[in-house]
């Protein structure tokens with residue numbers, strides 16, 4: 131069926147034939163019959179830009195492949211189909227006392243999407259990214275064959291090209307993931323409120339390694355000396371003994387409230403300077419410094435999941451997310467980017483800052499040692515120029531963009547940011563010489 | 578592809594020496610350098626445009642294109658699309674002619690009809706087929722307020738623009754489900770080569786001002802715009818005037 135598709139930012143919709151195959155054989159048939167405009171897999175469409183859409187071609191909806199085939203409690207392994215969401219996976223694992231070690235800011239992503247973008251969570255500095263926990267995966271390649279790939283040994287180059295490969299090496303059908311044991315579904319959280327960016331950066335640098343999860347939010351609307359005032363939240367998984375009596379009776383409990391869904395009729399510009407300032411003020415006020423607080427999953431990890439479809443709050447013109455990483459030595463770039471945005475007249479209410487740990491072997495994996503900053507910017511005139519300017523700062527400092535969020539950079543920017551790009555390209559060319567796998571992003575960035 | 582903030586990667590101009598179209602190209606080739614295809618009859622003006630863009634580092638190709646040679650349109654479009662498709666296509670050719678000659682001289686009338694209407698329909702069908710296969714893209718049709726309420730003073734031209742305007746609006750509806758946007762732009766009096774020697778009408782504009790309207794409309798995926806914007810109201814009033822009154826207006 132011809133369907134208009136866009137990413138979470140709702141910025142550049144295009145039309146493709148969306149197909150929802152029922153079994154792997156049907157997927158193979160779609161791939162084998164693909165024509166000039168090619169095929170791309172799509173999970174839950176939570177990437178912000180255009181990697182899961184394919185104008186004039188075929189888009190494979192993978193969400194029907196949602197079976198969790200096996201949970202091995204002793205070995206801490208799960209065998210899942212690629213369309214399983216991390217939300218479903220987490221819910222199934224918890225009663226076993228197991229936990230998916232890498233959860234991004236929303237759990238509404240599929241395993242396939244998490245592999246293709248090699249997603250990271252607040253615990254990257256300790257556990258690495260999603261690909262680090264994949265024991266094996268089945269990849270359907272352009273020739274219609276299915277290969278089982280592992281991180282080491284034969285086929286490992288293709289494995290690591292698939293991790294972070296944005297669906298361009300083939301379709302992930304199934305994966306075996308390593309998970310970790312937990313005693314409870316709660317976190318013991320330390321919250322610190324800091325009144326400027328320098329303090330925030332310094333504090334976050336000081337002792338991140340004591341925490342399994344660490345992230346900070348900051349206010350990009352406050353100006354002058356309060357620029358970048360923020361809230362640092364860091365946590366460890368609660369042990370049973372950490373819990374007060376009541377939750378201790380059901381330590382692995384989980385229920386996620388969904389309060390309301392944003393309707394689809396909001397005008398552009400609802401998020402303006404005034405609302406962003408009000409939101410930022412609120413967020414800052416609600417988070418006074420305190421330590422050792424016990425919080426549940428939604429409170430700590432996914433406060434935004436309480437609002438369904440919140441991306442509509444940005445109105446029909448959509449928004450983009452600008453996320454990059456720069457080496458620790460280039461921390462100054464963080465400051466300059468924040469200043470530029472604050473003085474640009476563009477508004478970002480959701481600003482997230484995190485320290486990454488070491489990267490992995492995947493040539494297109496995003497995380498690497500350094501600071502990552504992520505801002506949400508509604509599309510307005512002048513935004514393109516602002517971002518082009520930020521690119522110079524980021525790339526000049528040896529940084530790079532996150533492809534799962536990318537929607538407006540250039541082909542050269544990706545090549546500069548990912549020095550191993552050609553190595554990845556060679557692997558892709560060897561398994562897909564005719565470019566059967568293609569997306570709007572692959573055409574836009576010449577991937 | 579067109580990115581999240583509206584930057585196209587490739588722009589095709591049919592009628593590649595149109596001042597408005599070149600002003601649009603200049604706006605698109607500021608910071609980014611999209612691929613540009615200028616389809617026009619060979620002329621020193623076309624050569625100059627190619628030279629100017631090349632000097633600025635814009636990858637530009639010139640194609641021989643004659644609006645009246647409808648048989649050759651398909652081949653021209655094939656070449657224009659060969660390098661990875663077209664994101665924004667401007668239908669920018671047209672002739673104004675001598676208004677009094679145009680309704681009394683058979684050949685002059687037919688030339689206007691063939692270039693402005695038949696030629697526009699011909700490339701419209703060809704663009705539609707190709708953009709539809711792409712699943713995305715924008716066609717910008719440079720229409721005119723002259724077609725909105727046709728005046729005695731230039732009704733042959735006006736009638737051709739009325740026809741092409743209606744065609745492209747309908748085409749926009751037909752292409753909507755295929756991810757393609759058609760933007761019909763209705764400039765008023767534009768002070769260009771084409772109107773040299775004519776007395777500017779009220780609310781006249783420059784090619785550059787029209788270009789600004791075009792680029793904004795494409796970015797916002799608008800389907801019908803006036804240049805300048807207030808003409809929309811003026812034309813709406815004019816459209817509803819009784820003939821007897823309209824006849825006496827000094828427009």
Ligand SMILES: Cc1cc2nc3c(=O)[nH]c(=O)nc-3n(C[C@H](O)[C@H](O)[C@H](O)COP(=O)(O)OP(=O)(O)OC[C@H]3O[C@@H](n4cnc5c(N)ncnc54)[C@H](O)[C@@H]3O)c2cc1C
Pocket residue numbers: 138170171172173174175176177178181182192212213233234235236238239240241242243244246247248249250251252295296297298300301302303434534535
């Ligand atoms: C609110 C929010 C917060 C987020 N926070 C984070 C965060 O903290 N950290 C982080 O890393 N990311 C974050 N993201 C981004 C998100 O995790 C990634 O974009 C992820 O890839 C989305 O998964 P998906 O299933 O929705 O995939 P889609 O968006 O549908 O697709 C993304 C890519 O995966 C490919 N793909 C999908 N399924 C398959 C498959 N079966 N086989 C091969 N390729 C496939 C697609 O082709 C595409 O290239 C966030 C997104 C949102 C909306």
